[in-house]
Amino acid sequence: MVGLWALLLPMASLHRLNQHGRGDAAVEGRPKLLLVSFDGFRWDYIDRVPMPNFDTVMEDGVMVKQVENIYITKTFPNHYTLVTGLYAETHGVVANEMYDPVLNRSFSVDTDSRYEPQWWDEAVPLWVSIQNAGGRSGAAMWPGSDVKIRGQFPNQFLQYNASVPFETRVERIIQWFSAPKAEAVDFGVLYWEEPDESGHLLGPQSPLMDAVIAGIDEKLGFLINELKKAGIYEKVNLIVTSDHGMVQLSPDHIIELDEYVSRDLYTWVDKSPVVGIRPKEGKLDEVYSKLVDANPNMMVYKKENIPAHFHYQHNPRIMPILLEAKEGWTITQNRSETFMLGNHGNDNTLPSMHPVFIARGPAFRQNYVKTFMRSVDLYPLMCHILAIPALPNNGSLSNVKDLLSREPTPTPPSTRPPAGRDSYAPLVGALLGVAMVVGFLVVFVKQVTLKQLPTLTHRRREMSQPLLQ
Ligand SMILES: *[C@@H]1O[C@H](CO)[C@@H](O)[C@H](O)[C@H]1NC(C)=O
Ligand SMILES: *[C@@H]1O[C@H](CO)[C@@H](O)[C@H](O)[C@H]1NC(C)=O
Ligand SMILES: *[C@@H]1O[C@H](CO)[C@@H](O)[C@H](O)[C@H]1NC(C)=O
Numbered sequence: 001m002v003g004l005w006a007l008l009l010p011m012a013s014l015h016r017l018n019q020h021g022r023g024d025a026a027v028e029g030r031p032k033l034l035l036v037s038f039d040g041f042r043w044d045y046i047d048r049v050p051m052p053n054f055d056t057v058m059e060d061g062v063m064v065k066q067v068e069n070i071y072i073t074k075t076f077p078n079h080y081t082l083v084t085g086l087y088a089e090t091h092g093v094v095a096n097e098m099y100d101p102v103l104n105r106s107f108s109v110d111t112d113s114r115y116e117p118q119w120w121d122e123a124v125p126l127w128v129s130i131q132n133a134g135g136r137s138g139a140a141m142w143p144g145s146d147v148k149i150r151g152q153f154p155n156q157f158l159q160y161n162a163s164v165p166f167e168t169r170v171e172r173i174i175q176w177f178s179a180p181k182a183e184a185v186d187f188g189v190l191y192w193e194e195p196d197e198s199g200h201l202l203g204p205q206s207p208l209m210d211a212v213i214a215g216i217d218e219k220l221g222f223l224i225n226e227l228k229k230a231g232i233y234e235k236v237n238l239i240v241t242s243d244h245g246m247v248q249l250s251p252d253h254i255i256e257l258d259e260y261v262s263r264d265l266y267t268w269v270d271k272s273p274v275v276g277i278r279p280k281e282g283k284l285d286e287v288y289s290k291l292v293d294a295n296p297n298m299m300v301y302k303k304e305n306i307p308a309h310f311h312y313q314h315n316p317r318i319m320p321i322l323l324e325a326k327e328g329w330t331i332t333q334n335r336s337e338t339f340m341l342g343n344h345g346n347d348n349t350l351p352s353m354h355p356v357f358i359a360r361g362p363a364f365r366q367n368y369v370k371t372f373m374r375s376v377d378l379y380p381l382m383c384h385i386l387a388i389p390a391l392p393n394n395g396s397l398s399n400v401k402d403l404l405s406r407e408p409t410p411t412p413p414s415t416r417p418p419a420g421r422d423s424y425a426p427l428v429g430a431l432l433g434v435a436m437v438v439g440f441l442v443v444f445v446k447q448v449t450l451k452q453l454p455t456l457t458h459r460r461r462e463m464s465q466p467l468l469q
């Protein structure tokens with residue numbers, strides 16, 4: 001019996017933690033959460049130059065070394081995943097450039113089509129959910145946050161304008177968080193275009209990237225300082241992450257589609273390194289057979305054969321043929337196109353595609369490093385912190401619960417029944433319970449060990465062969 005209670009205690013105290021969290025929310029106002037994305041901040045950039053402000057957040061909070069983001073590892077699909085917990089095939093923003101055959105319309109991040117709700121309405125972003133739950137949200141340029149999704153804008157938001165400096169975005173967000181109680185936002189999202197832009201232009205291996213990365217640390221320092229000045233640094237849970245990483249390209253690693261298939265047979269919808277090919281009417285098999293064995297550095301999938309682990313298939317906006325360049329390669333039609341030295345979009349299991357992740361605040365543990373998480377798990381975690389129900393999603397709170405601060409001293413649950421001495425029934429029940437819990441633990445520990453092992457050895461290999469050499 002004692003053993004059983006010892007095993008059940010943690011569950012009981014978690015249950016109480018939830019109730020406790022909600023109680024606080026009602027009394028002192030809702031928990032606060034600010035989600036920050038530095039576009040294209042690869043996970044290992046922090047080891048490249050001194051990052052005193054990132055270090056402060058990590059020591060004071062948590063860090064996750066490998067965050068597996070979603071396929072395709074592009075900006076819009078991944079930013080929408082962070083606030084919905086859904087794979088791209090389910091949230092519907094499957095690429096930065098899309099064609100929807102049902103709507104017969106095209107989407108591009110560079111045109112006003114990005115403001116059309118129909119591209120976003122397949123999911124509900126967290127800023128809409130918290131408003132539906134009676135809370136308030138504020139958004140500074142996060143992709144999609146200036147779109148009327150499911151009939152709602154964030155309570156406070158900035159129209160996207162790349163020329164608005166980071167500092168201005170921060171000042172606005174802080175104003176919204178520190179407004180009088182009835183107007184103060186509970187959930188904020190903040191987006192900054194760097195180091196993605198420089199990563200594309202210079203390539204991640206360029207020594208010039210060092211200054212860009214150091215500059216991001218200064219930006220985080222500015223944000224921390226402003227939160228402190230406003231007196232809300234200890235109150236606001238702060239998550240700093242990104243959408244994807246970046247890999248070095250080379251002008252010697254170019255795949256020219258014109259060598260293999262005529263442009264008259266298809267249009268290309270999304271571009272390198274993952275290309276959505278829309279064959280002209282009746283030309284699917286011809287285009288596929290011309291491309292399938294064309295180049296060893298390019299994977300070619302018919303939509304129905306896209307590997308299941310990408311979760312990138314069940315949406316009409318995913319094109320009938322998908323091309324993926326191997327890491328470091330560029331797909332073009334011909335060489336007249338502008339060439340970038342860095343890019344992203346590839347296989348989401350590649351470490352080069354993974355983003356940074358650090359967080360601190362009252363909800364988080366301190367000085368804790370976690371090896372691995374999936375970016376779809378962030379959404380249920382944020383819903384938990386904000387004490388609102390999560391909508392159906394592809395993540396799981398239990399995968400990331402260890403990031404949260406624990407209750408100081410767990411005590412036995414008050415519903416504890418008296419010791420079973422009247423009949424055998426309670427004893428038999430308890431023994432069965434112990435057997436089930438032990439069985440569960442054995443399976444669980446085995447699963448965790450099996451899952452962690454490859455990650456750990458992989459990570460060690462990464463350490464001994466840094467990406468950046
Ligand atoms: C789709 O839209 C284009 C214009 O964008 C038009 O030319 C074409 O006829 C439309 N196709 C169908 C099937 O409606
Ligand atoms: C974008 O922001 C810049 C800098 O604040 C400003 O000068 C410009 O007018 C803005 N553009 C639009 C279209 O609002
Ligand atoms: C590449 O394509 C462009 C059209 O996009 C064309 O003008 C140019 O001649 C082509 N260059 C080569 C080398 O084929």
Ligand SMILES: *[C@@H]1O[C@H](CO)[C@@H](O)[C@H](O)[C@H]1NC(C)=O
Pocket residue numbers: 086087090311392393394
């Ligand atoms: C992802 O979650 C959505 C919503 O629950 C569900 O419809 C979809 O099937 C899930 N996808 C996978 C691959 O489990």
Ligand SMILES: [Zn+2]
Pocket residue numbers: 040075196197200344
């Ligand atoms: Zn980019």
